[in-house]
Amino acid sequence: MRILSGIQPSGKLHIGNYFGMMKPALSLQHEGDAYLFIANYHALTSVTDGAQLRQATLDVALDFLASGLDPEKTVFFRQSDVPEVTELTWLLSTVTPMGLLERCHSYKDKIAKGIASSHALFSYPVLMAADILAVQSNIVPVGRDQKQHVEVTRDIALKFNQRFGEIFTLPEPSIQETVAVVPGINGQKMSKSYDNHIELFGSPKATKKRVMQIVTDSTPLEAPKDPSHCNVFALYRLFTTETEQAELAEKYRLGGFGYGDAKKALLAVMDRELAPLRERREALARDLDFVEDVLREGAHKARAVARETLDQARAATGLA
Numbered sequence: 001m002r003i004l005s006g007i008q009p010s011g012k013l014h015i016g017n018y019f020g021m022m023k024p025a026l027s028l029q030h031e032g033d034a035y036l037f038i039a040n041y042h043a044l045t046s047v048t049d050g051a052q053l054r055q056a057t058l059d060v061a062l063d064f065l066a067s068g069l070d071p072e073k074t075v076f077f078r079q080s081d082v083p084e085v086t087e088l089t090w091l092l093s094t095v096t097p098m099g100l101l102e103r104c105h106s107y108k109d110k111i112a113k114g115i116a117s118s119h120a121l122f123s124y125p126v127l128m129a130a131d132i133l134a135v136q137s138n139i140v141p142v143g144r145d146q147k148q149h150v151e152v153t154r155d156i157a158l159k160f161n162q163r164f165g166e167i168f169t170l171p172e173p174s175i176q177e178t179v180a181v182v183p184g185i186n187g188q189k190m191s192k193s194y195d196n197h198i199e200l201f202g203s204p205k206a207t208k209k210r211v212m213q214i215v216t217d218s219t220p221l222e223a224p225k226d227p228s229h230c231n232v233f234a235l236y237r238l239f240t241t242e243t244e245q246a247e248l249a250e251k252y253r254l255g256g257f258g259y260g261d262a263k264k265a266l267l268a269v270m271d272r273e274l275a276p277l278r279e280r281r282e283a284l285a286r287d288l289d290f291v292e293d294v295l296r297e298g299a300h301k302a303r304a305v306a307r308e309t310l311d312q313a314r315a316a317t318g319l320a
Contacts, residue, residue, distance in 0.1 A: 001032035004137035004171075006039040006079070009056035010046055013063050014197035016182040016190030019238050022067055024141060029073040035135050035302060036069070038295075041079045041086070042128070045110075045121045061291050063200060066281035077298035079131065084306035089123075089130040091313050095159040096126050100152060113193060129153040134306040136169040147173050164316035167309070182238065185214045187231050201278055207270065211263050221258040232262040239269040 005025040007013075013022070028034045038060050040053060047053045057078060069076055079085065101107070104125050111117055120127075132140055132153050140150045150173035157168040181189055184196025191197060198210045214231050227233040227249040237245050248265060251257040284291055314320040 001139060002035065002135060002137050002169075003028045003032045003139045003141065003174075004035045004037075004132055004135055005141055006037045006042075006131060007060060008039045008043045008046075009053065009060045010043050011056060011192050012059060012202070013200045014190060014192065015200060015235070015238075016184070016197060018067070018200050019182050020143070022064065026064075026068050026074075028141065029070055032139070034074040035137065036064070036074050036076050037079050037082075037131065037302070038077070039079050039131070042124065045118065045124060046115055058288075058291070061295060062281050062284050065284055065291065065294065066201070066277045068277075071294045071298065075298045075301045076294055077302045078295055081295065081299035082134070082302050082306050084303060084310045085127070085130045085134050088134050088306070088310050088313060089127045091317060091319075092129055092133070092156050092160060093123065093126050094317075095163055096129075096156050097159075100155055101125060104152060105148060125149060125152045126156065129156045132171050133157055133168045134309050135302060136305065136309060137171050138169060139174045140171050141174045144175055147175060160313075164313070167312050167316055183231050183234050185210055185231070187215055200274070201281055204271070208267060211267050211270075212260075214263060214266075216259040219259075222255050224255040225252040225257070225259075227252040230259070230262065232259060232266055236262070236266045236269060239266075239273050244269070 005021070005028065007017070007021055007025075025034075025036055038057050040057050043053060043056070047056065061076075061078075064076065065071075101122060106124065107122055110121060115121060128149055129152065132150070133156075140153075142150060150171055154170050157170055161168055184190035184194060185198065186194070186196045188194055188196055198207060202210070214235070216230065216232060219225050230252070233245075233248065233252065236248060240248075248262070252262070311320065
């Protein structure tokens with residue numbers, strides 16, 4: 001079973017990325033033939049500064065390696081290091097109906113958020129299809145709101161296969177039902193777009209400042225509180241065991257326990273999990289040759305698979 005995941009280097013990764021995408025992706029390296037790429041071509045639809053994109057790409061690589069990605073178990077690469085994907089994108093675009101792209105909600109959502117309209121933004125699903133089909137992925141882990149991306153890929157692959165022969169594996173979405181929706185400091189889903197995020201590897205001082213800004217209600221310190229309606233407790237649950245959650249919940253319900261105390265408890269468990277990863281990241285940042293070697297080797301492996309796929313597609317269309 002081949003599994004593909006990707007993430008855009010559009011800025012510093014945050015706690016929402018860590019629990020929503022990174023940890024589930026890292027768990028896949030123990031379940032099948034895992035491929036994970038840094039989607040820097042996709043990021044060009046929103047990141048317009050070259051130096052910023054280069055740094056963000058490196059940051060994503062450091063973040064994943066520090067968080068436990070094993071290059072021996074996961075093919076880890078930069079999207080732009082596999083040029084076969086862009087040629088395949090053109091071949092796929094010849095069978096992609098305009099109506100299919102016009103129905104994609106991601107384009108409408110991004111335009112609504114103020115991202116400038118462009119051909120790249122509109123045809124984004126075709127490049128995504130090429131990412132998936134180039135390595136003949138069987139499974140694509142996505143959140144329920146991203147299921148349409150895989151459905152579009154299947155539609156494109158089916159149309160290509162019907163016209164030119166059975167070239168592509170039809171991928172299946174693996175809906176990540178168990179992935180928590182991580183609240184930001186204002187209670188909305190954590191997102192850089194909302195500026196409500198807590199950076200995954202921010203400095204301890206910056207992390208503390210953001211945690212202390214988490215919105216809570218005005219219940220007095222001495223009064224009992226409901227942990228199920230507390231943004232602080234929702235984040236605390238992500239880092240702790242059921243026993244620890246029960247113990248903190250009891251403090252909430254007894255009263256005499258303030259939200260400031262809860263935020264301190266959250267900072268402590270965050271540091272417990274993230275401090276070792278931060279140390280690992282700092283060590284990796286001093287050995288960028290190793291990081292580059294990992295990405296190059298990953299690209300070499302990914303290109304070997306993508307080249308075989310592209311050669312088959314070129315032959316089928318008459319280009320070979």
